Amino acid sequence: MNNVLQLPDLSQEYPLTTEQIKQYRQDGHLFLPGILSSEQIAAYRPQIVEFVMQQRAKLNAADQSVGGSPETFAFSLQNICEPLKQLLMSKRLGKIAADLMGVNAVRVLHYYGFFKPPGGPGTSWHQDSVFLPLDTDVITIWLPLVDVRADVAMTFANGSQTKGFLLDLGAMGRSNDEDPVRTDMQRRGYVIDEGQALQAGDADFHCGKIVHCAPANTCNYMREVIAICYYPDGAKLTNPKAALAYPGGQYIYMMQQHIYRNYFSHLKPGEAAISETNPIIYTHS
Numbered sequence: 378m379n380n381v382l383q384l385p386d387l388s389q390e391y392p393l394t395t396e397q398i399k400q401y402r403q404d405g406h407l408f409l410p411g412i413l414s415s416e417q418i419a420a421y422r423p424q425i426v427e428f429v430m431q432q433r434a435k436l437n438a439a440d441q442s443v444g445g446s447p448e449t450f451a452f453s454l455q456n457i458c459e460p461l462k463q464l465l466m467s468k469r470l471g472k473i474a475a476d477l478m479g480v481n482a483v484r485v486l487h488y489y490g491f492f493k494p495p496g497g498p499g500t501s502w503h504q505d506s507v508f509l510p511l512d513t514d515v516i517t518i519w520l521p522l523v524d525v526r527a528d529v530a531m532t533f534a535n536g537s538q539t540k541g542f543l544l545d546l547g548a549m550g551r552s553n554d555e556d557p558v559r560t561d562m563q564r565r566g567y568v569i570d571e572g573q574a575l576q577a578g579d580a581d582f583h584c585g586k587i588v589h590c591a592p593a594n595t596c597n598y599m600r601e602v603i604a605i606c607y608y609p610d611g612a613k614l615t616n617p618k619a620a621l622a623y624p625g626g627q628y629i630y631m632m633q634q635h636i637y638r639n640y641f642s643h644l645k646p647g648e649a650a651i652s653e654t655n656p657i658i659y660t661h662s
Contacts, residue, residue, distance in 0.1 A: 405587035471659025506585030530572030
């Protein structure tokens with residue numbers, strides 16, 4: 378095992394250009410190369426992989442194939458290994474998130490250990506924010522720990538983040554179309570942005586409202602990805618019961634309740650989303 382005290386520092390700034398920020402806000406997502414160097418990946422990856430695999434071992438076979446389950450689909454800063462905690466709380470990632478969202482400070486919401494084995498099925502089209510009881514949008518960093526081919530990376534409907542909740546989760550399974558969401562997004566005029574190859578340490582950043590999905594893992598190795606969700610400091614909690622009005626609302630309600638129960642059970646709707654497990658990661662000076 379690596380000595381935690383010798384892990385590379387991740388506070389150095391990753392500068393963004395005005396054009397990159399503009400592209401993120403226009404498309405709803407942005408690819409950034411070399412968020413972590415190969416040396417940093419080599420130092421952080423072993424203990425993170427060991428920890429995530431321990432969590433995966435608690436899931437049933439079906440949930441392991443997609444990398445999570447409805448009950449344990451996301452994890453907080455509680456009881457995690459130090460390398461993963463240092464990664465989630467790094468100023469480098471926090472500043473990128475703040476700059477792309479255009480906010481003064483960001484908090485970490487949770488992370489996902491999306492370790493999809495060879496043959497693991499795809500992740501359906503979805504919008505992250507609809508599953509969160511927050512009154513603001515969020516940003517997710519999709520960070521591979523191994524090289525990822527374009528055909529197993531994420532797919533986005535560019536610009537779909539501007540129109541609110543677009544998916545009827547209940548109707549998706551009733552369509553005769555092989556990919557009804559793709560067809561609907563194209564009919565609405567959104568360009569489908571197919572996956573882009575990423576090297577270990579590259580990252581995709583996407584906002585919580587964009588419609589996106591991930592294909593099956595056709596590689597002969599585990600697709601190791603850490604996805605970290607940040608939200609603006611000052612965001613307020615919403616009432617999960619409001620989600621029942623959405624198409625497929627019962628499932629959305631369950632997910633929002635999970636967040637509320639695990640992170641904000643001491644708070645009421647309308648109060649600021651602040652808890653010990655959701656600290657501020659970065660604040661502009």
